[in-house]
Amino acid sequence: xxxxxxxxxxxxxxxxxxxxxxxxxxxxxxxxxxxxxxxxxxxxxxxxxxxxxxxxxxxxxxxxxxxxxxxxxxxxxxxxxxxxxxxxxxxxxxxxxxxxxxxxxxxxxxxxxxxxxxxxxxxxxxxxxxxxxxxxxxxxxxxxxxxxxxxxxxxxxxxxxxxxxxxxxxxxxxxxxxxxxxxxxxxxxxxxxxxxxxxxxxxxxxxxxxxxxxxxxxxxxxxxxxxxxxxxxxxxxxxxxxxxxxxxxxxxxxxxxxxxxxxxxx
Numbered sequence: 001x002x003x004x005x006x007x008x009x010x011x012x013x014x015x016x017x018x019x020x021x022x023x024x025x026x027x028x029x030x031x032x033x034x035x036x037x038x039x040x041x042x043x044x045x046x047x048x049x050x051x052x053x054x055x056x057x058x059x060x061x062x063x064x065x066x067x068x069x070x071x072x073x074x075x076x077x078x079x080x081x082x083x084x085x086x087x088x089x090x091x092x093x094x095x096x097x098x099x100x101x102x103x104x105x106x107x108x109x110x111x112x113x114x115x116x117x118x119x120x121x122x123x124x125x126x127x128x129x130x131x132x133x134x135x136x137x138x139x140x141x142x143x144x145x146x147x148x149x150x151x152x153x154x155x156x157x158x159x160x161x162x163x164x165x166x167x168x169x170x171x172x173x174x175x176x177x178x179x180x181x182x183x184x185x186x187x188x189x190x191x192x193x194x195x196x197x198x199x200x201x202x203x204x205x206x207x208x209x210x211x212x213x214x215x216x217x218x219x220x221x222x223x224x225x226x227x228x229x230x231x232x233x234x235x236x237x238x239x240x241x242x243x244x245x246x247x248x249x250x251x252x253x254x255x256x257x258x259x260x261x262x263x264x265x266x
Contacts, residue, residue: 011073011103011120013234018126018243019069019116020221020255023061023109026247032057034249035064038078054111062114064248066107069116073103090180106177113225119239123232125178127170128225136165144169146191148203163226167261168192170228171200171216178214178230200261217241218261238264 009017026032036044043063050056067078074096084094093101104122108115110130117126138161142150149168156164171192176185189205200218204210215238217229231239246252 009072011118013120013122013239015240015242016117016119016122016124016229016231018227018229018241019065019118019252020243020245021061021065021114021116021248022112022222022245023058023114024112026057026061031247031249032060035060038067039063040082058109058114061248062107062109065114065116065246066105068248069118069246070103070105073118074101086180088180088182088184090177090182108173108177108227110225113222115221115227117229117231119231122234122239123178123180125174125176125230126227127173127177128221128227129166129170130224131163131166131226132224135162141165144172144187146188148191148193152193166226167218167228170218170226171202171230174216174228174230175202175214178232179210194261198259198261200263202263214263215239216261216263217259219243219257220260221255221257 039047047056047059050059067081070076070081071078080095081093082095083091085091091107092098093103102120103118104120104124105116105118106124106126108126108128110128111133112130113128115126115128117124141153145153145168153161153164172187172190175190176182179185185208189208191203193201193203195201200216202212202214202216204212213233215231215233219227221227229241243255243257244252245255
């Protein structure tokens with residue numbers, strides 16, 4: 001099958017691009033074959049290492065998405081990208097100098113959806129969750145939330161707790177991923193608060209050795225998913241966002257999603 005030439009984009013620290021792929025809708029085996037051509041031998045082996053077909057498909061399309069999107073910003077062929085992980089497991093580009101390249105990215109996926117954030121010289125973290133997963137037992141919420149978050153959760157009626165839990169969880173995941181340290185950061189040492197319906201702010205305990213240098217956004221990219229984005233403030237301001245839905249190698253479309261919560265309105 002023929003594929004179109006990629007659209008060239010310019011990465012900027014004044015903008016974050018979020019790319020969404022609904023992988024359930026990408027089922028053409030010919031397209032899957034094109035994706036596999038972009039992967040390394042190790043990545044093709046990892047795809048086959050997943051037991052469930054849905055996990056195989058998610059992995060394949062995630063790798064194709066990362067490679068094809070990054071090639072929109074730099075003159076590197078999708079198959080030529082090489083990746084490594086930092087000491088906490090965060091993926092990063094291996095075959096270009098970190099500072100000279102300037103690209104910063106982060107990946108998240110949940111059932112049916114892959115989310116990929118790209119920017120320049122600005123740390124970024126993204127998380128998406130599938131909202132129709134089985135309810136989170138309230139009894140285990142203390143493992144993931146701070147005491148103030150847990151106290152706020154108890155004030156809600158039971159039917160609202162599941163959604164509020166995922167609001168907290170996506171914000172918390174986006175923050176620890178932006179810092180590049182994952183779950184090595186204790187989840188009870190920072191908290192999210194909602195001054196009003198569309199606002200969010202973070203409070204960070206001194207022992208985390210971090211300042212309030214982060215901007216946050218939250219969207220619902222589909223009726224079944226919640227997405228949170230965290231990005232580092234640079235030069236005194238928050239970046240603009242562009243959100244696109246894509247089928248790697250085939251199509252892309254700019255979306256206008258309703259902004260649910262943001263730190264920019266404080």
